[in-house]
Amino acid sequence: MLQDITRLKEVERLKSEFVLAASHELKTPLTGISMSINLLQELAEQWPERERELLKVAQEETNRLRALVSDLLDLSRLESGRFEVDIQPISIAYLFERTLAAFYDQAKARGIELVSSIKPGTPEVLADPTKIAWIISNLISNALRYTPPGGHIRVMAKGNPERAYLAVSDDGAGIPTEYRSRIFDKFIQVKGDSKAGSGLGLAICKEIVKAHGGSIWVESIPGEGSTFTFVLKAAPSTFSRESSGENNHVQTDQSENSRHR
Structure with missing residues (x-):
């Protein structure tokens, strides 16, 4: 049994190394093609x-x-242990401000309300701000993709002295029951879903959270929406500092800065 597990790990390592090498080889010609198309568009x-x-197509x-490349x-680096995380104390208010600003106009243009809130007592977290901002951005992008006009997307945080819980919730299409247990696997796409991306975003989210020593999960009801929490x-x-309200300005300023339609 031990030998089988060791062999499986080696196969996974070799697979990640191959994908990493192949992706590097694809990146250069794709950049050249994109530059050539840009030049043609000028003419x-x-x-x-x-x-x-x-x-244009x-x-x-x-x-x-x-x-996709x-x-x-990113996923290959994460799986092979080559993905570096710069862990530092960071306020969730800062993470929300840094991330949500890029989505307010998109949400407004689609008639979707994007709101954020941080419960009093939510602590700062030990995290790589760039990587965690990527997760929040990915989850909001997914929510925008599946939330209809008139819908709502909520970015929330709460916590205790040991940990913080960050969540992105929407009242969109939801995830079919048969896909829920595999939604964080690579290349998982709901059959017949024309809005799906590469099928790697949530797998990357899972690996980044894992690299931080955390966990991520989803709760979803088809037709009512989904909540992704990590x-x-x-x-x-x-x-104690967060409990005093010093870093709760994302919540207290919500009427001006955090609520857009």
């Missing part, structure tokens, strides 16, 4: 509409492939 103003439309598909690189360790000696 295409006088082209017939059909040719300009084909060029080529650019969109190239961008999609570049995003980037996700593969846990991070609290930073030492921050619980």
Whole structure:
């Protein structure tokens, strides 16, 4: 049994190394193709509409492939242990402000209300701010994709002296029951879902949270929405300061800065 487990781990390691190498090899030619298309677009103003439309499709598909290669690189680095995390004490208010600003206009344009709140007593966390901001961004992007006009997306945090719970909730389409247990696996996409991305975003979220010593899960009801929650360790000696309300301005200023429609 031990030999079988060791062999499986070696196979997984080799697979990650192969994907990492292949992704690196794909990145350079894709960059060249994208640059060539950009140059052509500068010359295409006088082209017939059909040719300009084909060029636009080529650019969109190239961008999609570049995003997929980037996700593969990140996931391979995470799985092979080459993904570095810069752990430091960070306030959740800062994380929310840094991340949500990029989505307010998108939400407003789609008629979706995007709100954030931090419960009093939520501590600072030990985390890599860039990586955790990536997770929050990915979860909000997914929520925007599946929430209809008139819907709501809530980005929330609560905690205790040991840990903080961050969540992104929506009242969108929800996740079919048969996919819920596998939603964080690689390349999982709901059958017939035309809005799905690469199928790697949630797998990357899971690996990043794991690298922080935390966990992530989803609660979902088809037709009513989904809530993705992940846990991070609290930073030492921050619980009493957060309890006093010093870092709750995302919540207290919600009427001005955190609530958009």
